[in-house]
Amino acid sequence: MTANNTTYERTEYPRPQYVRESWSNLNGNWKFAFDDQNRGESENWYAQPSFSTDIKVPFTYETKASGIGEEKFHPYIWYKRDFDIPEKEKDKRVLLRFQASDYLTKVWINGSFIGEHAGGNAAFSFDITNAVNITEKNELVVKVEDSNSCFQPRGKQRWMDENFGCWYVQNTGIWQTVWLEFVHTRSIDNVKVTPNIDHNSVAFEYKLNGEIDDSYRIDTKITFNGQLVKKVSITPTRANANMEVELLSEMHEWKVMLWSPEQPNLYDVEYRLLKNDEVVDEVTSYFGMRKVSTKDGQVLLNNRPIYQKLLLDQGYWTETMLTPPSDEAMLEDIDKTMAMGFNGVRKHQKIEDDRFLYWCDKKGLLVWSEMAATYEFSDEAVENFTKQWLEVMQQNYNHPCIITWVPFNESWGIPNILTDKKQQAFTESIYYLSKAIDSERPVIVNDGWEHTISDIIALHDYEEVGKIFYDRYKDKDNILGNKIPHNNQKYAFANGYEYKGQPVILTEYGGIAFNEGNGWGYGNQVDSEEEFLNRYKDITDAIKDIPYISGYCYTQTTDVQQEINGLLNEDRTPKIDMEKIKKINDA
Structure with a gap:
């Protein structure tokens, strides 16, 4: 399939931090069908699939790169393709691996049900050895069920018919590489x-x-x-x-x-x-041999303070949406981030492709790994989130580039955390559970405001004027003593919690958009590069002038659909001379 004369192929080895030579890539052309009435299982589609539409995996049907490009939400979809077992692998066990599929994925091999997995962010696998024919062609059928539920971790995927605010077209089905791995019995x-x-x-x-x-x-x-x-x-x-x-x-x-x-x-x-x-x-x-710790209000990397200059990075592309189109595309984002003088990214509401993390490991770009949010609080949401967060942490634990875990953002999924003891207890449980898996990295509980227990106090403020920002933040006790809302709306801590000397980082600010007639940014839009740079420098310098703030995260790397406040356009062309941004960051 092509989109704007570009052919998208994901042929790279999908898991570069744990490599075996024996594998087969299942990306490429599959057959596909919508099942809006959810008839497929009762009608045995898994046994006699006759899907008439083509789709290019691993791009979701909503993307142009998939060859379909339909943005309407369909809750039930089916995939089918054939595969062979290579002759040299016929004495091994066969593992079917999905790097990510959103949300409930069910698998059949040659008409036999293999298993299912819930969650849209983590990799998962099935042992299909007993279901495959080693001398004949095999038939793989996949059904994916999704919903508009706010009890499932969905990140920036909309749950209404149209985009709104900072929520974008949903991501349904297989969206990262599908592959076979061949291993011995032990x-x-x-x-x-x-x-x-x-x-x-x-x-x-x-x-x-x-x-x-x-x-x-x-x-x-x-x-x-x-x-x-x-x-x-x-x-x-x-x-x-x-x-x-x-x-x-x-x-x-x-x-x-x-x-x-x-x-x-x-x-x-x-x-x-x-x-x-x-x-x-x-x-x-x-x-990688590295240590992340906190001491005396500073984040330390290898026992030395590090001032973090991060970009909020949502990882969307015009024609492939959440799926990176290629290694080259991921490298372009990393290289341009570093060229603008940033030393890291806060991967916002997305668990990124393992190859992106690999390249960050190789190039030295710091990563804050942030979980996709739920948007309502319930027992179901707690169960979904907890299970899937554990999968994510265990999957990505070994990447040295990841230096911070961010399970919660801006009270999403915990809307009453300011006063609700149950929601506060939930965040505490996730904090301690995260520490049980990984005692080495800082964990941020509720990036933005209303923190409970957290290793870093991460604040969001889209103030435009540097002097106003400085005057608001210069009295540390006003902000961290919960005497005033730090951004004129929200308090730094939930009720019953207090500051205990943690590092403070401004993890969202800026979001400056050009006055281009469509889309939105934060605050007033600007008309020229000069106006942009003056505002960027003014507010960034004000942040640097607050001695207890030990880093910042600018919103954001690229435009994303209706949100046009990126330093780069969605096609990755710079809006501003990147060297001028770097000069301000390096000052």
């Missing part, structure tokens, strides 16, 4: 990697598949720039094994190579599972 399911720069070591937590006895061992080989650092082995006694490895090496005068935006050093690592010295599974990966 394999390394995943490895959780935790760096410890204070002890010059890295911890590995291995999770294994299949029955393991003392004839198995795991070899772990760590290299840096091709030079061997350490090679260690462990004999697992069950399906899990843990090991800590000291990384001190004479290969460099610093002994251990740390990861930072200035020097995004990455160690390569190779995991091998062996039975009686015969390799049965092999995976390549990488990790």
Whole structure:
């Protein structure tokens, strides 16, 4: 399919932080059908699919790149394609992997139901070994169910018929790569990697598949720039094994190579599972040695204060919407962000493609990982959110670029958190649950305002005039003592909570739009580059002049549909000379 003479293909390896050689990409042309009356299951569409429409996966039907481009919401949709098992893989187990599909995904192989997964943000997989024919063509049928429910994590997807405010066209169905992976009966399911720069070591937590006895061992080989650092082995006694490895090496005068935006050093690592010295599974990966902590009102990276200059990044493209169109498109966003003098992004209401995070790891761009919000509070919303947030954290834990977790934003899904004890308790439970999975990174509870317990106090304020902003914020106790609403509307803390010395970062400001007649930004629109730069400099300098504010996040990287306050147009052409933005950020 083509859109504006551009053909979109997603052929890259989808999970670059955990690579096996044995895989098959299932992206490309599939058959497709709408099922608005939800007749498909009762009529056995999974057994006798006859879908007449073509769609290009992994682009949702709402996008031009899919070949359909229909923005009307359809709650039930079906996909179908055939696949073969390569000859060299026929003695292995077959895993069907989805990097992301929104929202409830059901899978059939050759007419047999395999399983289902709820959630639109995390990767998931099914073992389809017993359902496939190894000598014949196989039929894969997928049904995806979505809804306009505000109890499901939906991020910036609208739940009404038309776009409104800062909510955009919905994202329905498969929107990241679908692929097959071929593994032995016993394999390394995943490895959780935790760096410890204070002890010059890295911890590995291995999770294994299949029955393991003392004839198995795991070899772990760590290299840096091709030079061997350490090679260690462990004999697992069950399906899990843990090991800590000291990384001190004479290969460099610093002994251990740390990861930072200035020097995004990455160690390569190779995991091998062996039975009686015969390799049965092999995976390549990488990790970064870095530490994120807070102290005395500052965020520290590798035990040194870091002033964060972030861009709010929603990750939308004109013809592919939430799905990045290519590696090159992701790299363009990263390179232009850095060229404008920003050292990170706050990935807003979106769990981004794993390859985007890979390139941030490689290039040294900091990432705040923010969960897609629900918009109403209920037991169902609590259950949906909690399960899916855990999946996201576990999936992306190993990326060194991620330095902050953001489960909640602007009281979305917890609208009465200022006074409601149940909603406050929910945010506390997510905070402590997040810390149980990851004690290393800061967790922000309710980015924007009305914080409960939070490692960083993240405030939103779209004030246009630098002097007004400075006068409002210069008295720290007024803002952080809940004496005045920090943005003339909202208080920094929910009732019953107080400031305890955390770092303070202004995580949304600016949002300046040009007066172009369509769409909106924050505050008055500007008519020229000069007017834009004067306002940008005025408010940014005012933020920098507040001594207790230790960073900022400008809204935003690009225009998104009706929201036209990006530094770049939606096609990624700059609105303002990028070097002039960089000069202000670097001052």
